[in-house]
Amino acid sequence: MNNFVTVGTVASVDGPLVNGTAPIEPPSELYQGRRAALSLDIVVVGCGLGGLAAAFCLVMAGHKVTILESATTIGEIGAGIQVSPNLTRQLIRWGLAKRLQEVVVKPEALTFRRWCTGETLAWTPWGDSMEKNYGAPYYHIHRADFHRMMYDLAQPYVNIRTNCRVVAMDPSIPSLTLRYGEVVHADLVIGADGLKSTTREYVVGGPDEPTPTGDAAYRAVIPTEILLADPDLRGLVEIPEMVGWLGPQRHIMGYNIRAKKEYNLVMCHPDRDQEEPWKPEESAARMKAEFVGWEPRIQKLLSLIPSTLKWKLMDHAPLETWVHKDGKLALLGDSCHPMLPYRAQGSAIAIEDAAVLGNLFSRLSSYAQITPLLRAYETIRYDRATNTQASSSLNRVIFHLPDGPEQEKRDRQMRAAMEDALREARGEPPVSSTDTSTKGNANQWADKEKSVIQFGYDADEEAEKWWREHGQSKIGPLGMSSKL
Numbered sequence: 001m002n003n004f005v006t007v008g009t010v011a012s013v014d015g016p017l018v019n020g021t022a023p024i025e026p027p028s029e030l031y032q033g034r035r036a037a038l039s040l041d042i043v044v045v046g047c048g049l050g051g052l053a054a055a056f057c058l059v060m061a062g063h064k065v066t067i068l069e070s071a072t073t074i075g076e077i078g079a080g081i082q083v084s085p086n087l088t089r090q091l092i093r094w095g096l097a098k099r100l101q102e103v104v105v106k107p108e109a110l111t112f113r114r115w116c117t118g119e120t121l122a123w124t125p126w127g128d129s130m131e132k133n134y135g136a137p138y139y140h141i142h143r144a145d146f147h148r149m150m151y152d153l154a155q156p157y158v159n160i161r162t163n164c165r166v167v168a169m170d171p172s173i174p175s176l177t178l179r180y181g182e183v184v185h186a187d188l189v190i191g192a193d194g195l196k197s198t199t200r201e202y203v204v205g206g207p208d209e210p211t212p213t214g215d216a217a218y219r220a221v222i223p224t225e226i227l228l229a230d231p232d233l234r235g236l237v238e239i240p241e242m243v244g245w246l247g248p249q250r251h252i253m254g255y256n257i258r259a260k261k262e263y264n265l266v267m268c269h270p271d272r273d274q275e276e277p278w279k280p281e282e283s284a285a286r287m288k289a290e291f292v293g294w295e296p297r298i299q300k301l302l303s304l305i306p307s308t309l310k311w312k313l314m315d316h317a318p319l320e321t322w323v324h325k326d327g328k329l330a331l332l333g334d335s336c337h338p339m340l341p342y343r344a345q346g347s348a349i350a351i352e353d354a355a356v357l358g359n360l361f362s363r364l365s366s367y368a369q370i371t372p373l374l375r376a377y378e379t380i381r382y383d384r385a386t387n388t389q390a391s392s393s394l395n396r397v398i399f400h401l402p403d404g405p406e407q408e409k410r411d412r413q414m415r416a417a418m419e420d421a422l423r424e425a426r427g428e429p430p431v432s433s434t435d436t437s438t439k440g441n442a443n444q445w446a447d448k449e450k451s452v453i454q455f456g457y458d459a460d461e462e463a464e465k466w467w468r469e470h471g472q473s474k475i476g477p478l479g480m481s482s483k484l
Contacts, residue, residue: 020145022098024153027060030093031358031460035062037365037479040187042066043176045166045199047074050333050350051192052150052158056094057358058190059157067158068176068184070165070193074151078143079219079309080257080264082242082344085455089136090355093460099149104139105256107242110445112414115247118295122414122443124421126242134455140242140264142221142257146347166193171202171329188370189329190357192350195314197335203324210314213340215396216271218287218308222263224256226304232297236263244399245298248407250290251399252298265301266341267291268399271312283308315340315393318386322378327371330378332357337385342395343444345388345454352459356380359463363471365479372475380466384457391444391454398442410442417446 040063044055047069055065083091083104091100112122130138154160168177169189176184191199195210227233236243237260245252253266269290288302315338322336323329333350360373360380401407417438420430431437441447 020099020103020149022102024099024149025095025097026153027093027095030057030060031362032464034362036362037062038367039063040361040364040370041185042188042190043068043174043184043186044190044192045176046191046193046197046335047071047151047160047162048192048194048333048350049147049150049347050354051190052147052154053090053351053354054190054192054332054357055158055160056150056154057354058361059154061358061362061364063361063364065158066184066186067154067160068164068166068178069160069162072163074160074162075144075147079221080255080266081141081143081146081347082255083139083141083146084344084348085130085134085136085138086457086459087348087351088139089458090351090460092136094153096149096153099152100139100141103145103258104141105240105258105260106137107140107240107255109241110244110443111241112244112246112443113295114411115245115250115294115298118245118297120418121246121411122446123418124443124446125425130455134451135458136455138455140240140255140257142262142264145258166198169199169202169329171324172326174326174328187328187367191329191331191335192333194334195316195338197331199329200319200331200335202329203322203331203336204319208316210316210338212271213313213315213396214271215268215313217311217313217341218265218267218269218283218290219311220265220267220287220305220308221257222265222301222304224260224263227263230300233300236297245294246399246401247291247294248402249400252291252294254301263301265305267308268313268341283310313340314338318389322382323371323374327374330357330374337389339389340392340396342399343388343392345392349385349388352384352457353377353381355459356463359460360467360471363467363476363479368478369475372478376466376471376475380462388454391450395444398444413442414446417441417443421446 042058042063042065044051044065044067047067051067055067058065108127110124110126111120114121126138165179166176167179174186174189191197193199200208224237227237237256240256242255250269255264257264284305284307287308291298319336322331332353339346357377360376398410401410438446438448444450
């Protein structure tokens with residue numbers, strides 16, 4: 001099919017100042033050199049991180065891809081984002097290693113502290129051990145820098161159209177109707193349009209609004225030169241870590257971004273003013289009121305923030321399916337499995353989705369394989385995404401325990417894992433001879449079994465494995481029969 005109409009605005013990039021100019025070196029080939037024998041016209045709805053990744057992967061698999069983005073310009077607001085090994089291995093594979101090095105910070109450890117005293121509750125070493133243990137590094141990055149490098153990666157190969165809001169869809173064709181009346185046809189549609197997804201409504205059969213969690217988060221970025229001038233705050237920059245302060249119904253995460261030029265803060269709290277209009281000029285005062293009594297370093301950090309953004313935290317229960325019954329529409333990322341921020345896995349899981357989708361569709365040789373490949377994508381990804389959603393929700397409970405017996409039990413577990421980690425760092429033998437001593441720890445990053453599952457995941461390897469075990473015998477013959 002070649003019936004895309006090139007109206008609408010050609011994409012331009014706008015938004016916060018973006019760092020990073022190193023050349024991108026996209027791989028000459030992916031998927032062990034495979035490219036689809038049958039090239040599809042594919043529409044990706046949404047130009048976020050997941051949409052850009054899906055478009056890039058599908059182009060590398062041999063397809064023609066157009067992104068439809070409702071915004072008039074391409075840009076990404078927000079602040080810091082955590083890029084764990086299961087994500088960085090994909091970015092490095094796609095040729096982004098040099099660009100990453102310009103803008104990321106490699107945290108040396110994860111530290112949790114008590115909200116009112118600053119006492120250390122947990123410490124888990126990261127740094128070079130992440131690459132040693134899981135085959136790829138753990139980074140912190142500014143969301144705008146990340147989005148720009150993904151845009152720069154995809155844009156040379158993808159038709160990116162802005163000001164193209166999808167208002168209706170016929171998934172059986174499939175076709176999409178834009179708000180100014182244009183009808184866009186494709187062979188396949190990938191819905192990557194986020195939490196408030198239009199495409200999801202067609203998969204589930206009607207409106208499907210996200211549910212408020214009752215939490216919200218303030219976000220802010222502080223120049224690190226200010227922190228370095230204060231003896232009490234200097235250590236937050238000099239020894240880069242992901243630092244979390246845990247308190248009743250609240251927590252704060254802080255870490256360095258932009259090559260240690262900025263310090264990112266995310267401050268989760270009860271969403272008390274759900275019905276009141278948000279006034280930026282009042283934001284700093286409201287933010288400070290939520291953290292009265294927190295330790296002196298927090299008070300100093302909050303005093304450096306003149307205004308802040310508020311992020312209402314919304315959730316969705318797992319969907320029964322990510323694929324429309326007609327088999328020509330599938331969902332990806334937050335459109336099907338939105339992640340609460342407590343595990344820092346939202347962008348990672350979306351980009352894993354994209355990698356698996358591209359890998360599978362590099363094998364396409366017949367229209368008869370489209371629906372089975374979409375079902376395979378869901379099979380490979382569904383439990384992984386759903387389990388990560390549950391892990392994120394669990395951290396919300398763990399982080400926000402009220403002071404009392406459950407909080408004291410949590411803190412004892414975290415301290416025990418910290419002592420194990422410190423013994424290991426000193427070269428001393430562990431108390432237990434197995435890795436099960438950290439299993440189920442309240443510090444999920446200290447749970448070695450969970451970390452292997454979360455961070456050791458390789459999306460391409462999982463797709464290759466599924467094809468060897470299932471796809472070659474079940475889906476491969478569909479392509480062969482079409483050639484007879």
